[in-house]
Amino acid sequence: MNINLDTPILQIALDFINLRRAINVAREAVGSGVDWIEAGTPLIKSEGLDSIRALRKEFPSTTIVADMKTMDAGRLEMETAAKAGADIAVVMGCATDATIKECINTGKNYGIKVEVDLIGVTDSVSRSIDVEKWGADIIGVHTAIDEQMHGNLPFEKLKEICSKASIPVAVAGGINSETVVDAVNAGAKIIVVGGSICKAPNIKIATEKIKNAISTREKVAEVLYKRTSSDDIREILERVSTANISDGRHRLKGIAGMNCIGSETKMVGRAVTVRTYPGDWAKPVEAIDIAEEGDIIVVDAGGVGPAVWGELATLSAKQKGLAGAVINGAVRDSGEVRELQFPVFAKLVMPNAGEPKGFGEIGVPINISGITINNGDWVVGDSDGLIVLPKREAKEMANYAMDWLERENRLREEISQGKTSLAEVTELLKWTKK
Ligand SMILES: O=C(CO)[C@H](O)[C@H](O)COP(=O)(O)O
Secondary structure (H helix, E strand, O other): OOOOOOOOOEEEEEOOOOOOHHHHHHHHHHOOOEEEEEEEEEEHHHHHOOOHHHHHHOOOOOEEEEEEEEEOHHHHHHHHHHHOOOEEEEEOOOOHHHHHHHHHHHHHHOOOEEEEEOOOOOOHHHHHHHHHHHHOEEEEEOOOOHHHHOOOOOOOOOHHHHHHOOOOOOEEEOOOOOOOHHHHHHHOOOOOOOOEHHHOOOOOHHHHHHHHHHHHHOOOOOOOOOOOOOOOOOOHHHHHHHHHHHHOOOOOOEEOOOOEEEOOOEEEEEEEEEOOOOOOOOHHHHHHHOOOOOOOEEEEEEOOOOOEEEEEHHHHHHHOOOOOOEEEEEEOHHHHHOOOOOEEEEEEOOOOOOOOOOEEEEOOEEOOOOOOEOOEEEEEEEEEEEEOOOHHHHHHHHHHHHHHHHHHHHHHHHHHHOOOOOOHHHHHHHHOOO
16 A cells, blocks of 8 residues: 555544444544544454454455554564554554564565554654664654543654654544644644544544644634643533543542532532531631632531531632532531532531531541542532542543543443443443453
């Protein structure tokens, strides 16, 4: 095959574990303008090289890329990919020189192109020069999905690598309809897009958006398929659910047994922690004045009454622009609190308050239902309950949560479009433990 470099090529990366889902998405994407199809590494690992055979059969005239991510045994892996029907196969740039050379020679022997993926390579510019010298056909500039969760994108070295390479450069790693323009402007000839097409509820619209951005070089605004690199994660946390955050963090435990008073249950903010004693409402109320706009007062009053929070505290917190309150103890005036439409999560509701004695502390680590909360940690509440994001890990947790939200958007669409079930769509039984 010859690679036509006149216009950038759009390659879809099918990062599914399930071949049937992958083929359905590929069908829609190719029909909407995707040029090349990549069998993603998770697909090849879960369904084997049969995934390449199936794609070849389904798309006889489309270029198929096998993202083998070869690290060793270069000859065998390139040979089997070629025999399964791949046109291009991928070896890792961080593999040994011997493996990369073996892949390139095998590619030449079997008539497939070999791409060297520079994921994780420290000196990616000099590695790209070396692999071109050895006869590689494509250089892949790539930011790993896991790295994307820390806010990294593949553009840092892209321009320099493109300017030095005389073979095509492919770029991958969280490309969406905005960043694709940066990729093309930097000189990338092959644009690899996984999530922002494969997780889209509407594959046609998602593909066309990216195709348009490539051809016009104008960014098409996107709210999903973005990862934040800053600590200002409020916008993401307002979009995702506590379930998304939990799933993204390997089913992280939330705080159970706290109910929200009122219908306004979504709450996002940084914790101002308060440790007090049953019924002593002095420190919780003092904390309202210390807190800043958007914060959440999180009180540990031992999980028992009398009440340490009520209508007037709620009104004060609302007026100050706080985002909510969590009371591991009791709340009163629930009717009035509800009317104020301010999220207050509490363990108990009772009529009697205690006295403001002034014991306890503000801004100290507290523990509610086995979950530690430090002052400044992010807290998210919704109709499922509460979840805490430790401040040092919050950015990454928010990005993973967003990824889960995007995946569920796609699954929801597949379930409703196919009038089928979650088990059916995901082939659940096939992928459960044997
Ligand atoms: O090879 C991959 C991961 O190693 C992906 O296929 C590639 O990163 C494209 O997917 P996304 O656009 O979701 O980053």
